[in-house]
Amino acid sequence: MPLLSLALLNQHNDDSAVRVRLLRLWRTMRPDGITIQQFHMMFVDNQVTEIEGLIDTDEIPLFDPFLLNEGRIYRFTNFHVRPYEDDHRVSPATLRICFHQETVVEELPNGQDIPAYNFRFLDAADLPNAVHNHAYMSDIIEVLVLADPEEALFEDIALLRRKSVLLKGQFL
Incomplete structure (x- = not known):
């Protein structure tokens, strides 16, 4: 599957592959303060295009977000691309990558072509x-x-x- 630039992603790219650096990873908690609701991520590619990512409540058991490390480069395949029009985004991007049960995450060797910030x-x-x-x-x-x-x-x-x-x- 050929790699696609983040700038070219649209809602019809659910079977795409991207190579990105994970800039940030944070979680949101349920009101009880104990249960994780979602994992949010910020990615950038080699064209300095950024996009947010999401592992939603139902998908958390399928992934171990703690194995994702900020600063590392990953290849993601079989993810959903969805509109992101919520308030309080950390990126101006209006789309986000959403992991689901068939999303494949592969850590790649560090490359200097993707900025660390x-x-x-x-x-x-x-x-x-x-x-x-x-x-x-x-x-x-x-x-x-x-x-x-x-x-x-x-x-x-x-x-x-x-x-x-x-x-x-x-x-x-």
Whole structure:
């Protein structure tokens, strides 16, 4: 089965194969705080296209998500591609990879052609619009800029002026 770029995935690619790096793996819990509800994943391919992945409640017994390691490269085949329009996504992608009982996961040797991270920077002027986008979550990094470096040596920290830079991305 030939490999497909994440950028070319659509809802009709249920029998495709992709080669991706797992950037992040996290779980959501049921309200009881004990039972795992879902495993979520963030992937990137060699074209720096990212997509989220999901192992849903019914599929958790079929996979051992703890055998998946962040930073490693995998080949996935026989997965579903589904719309992802939920609020609070960590990727702008509107599709996601969903594992099911016939999904095959194969760990591959580490390759330098797939980045170990993915960042999307936004200008500080665009911050107000990004804050009101509830579908796509953002990380904010504060950058401190001295108002007057000479005065700052002798005055309170209030003389520091903040300039926010919005950083959207995944770290390894």
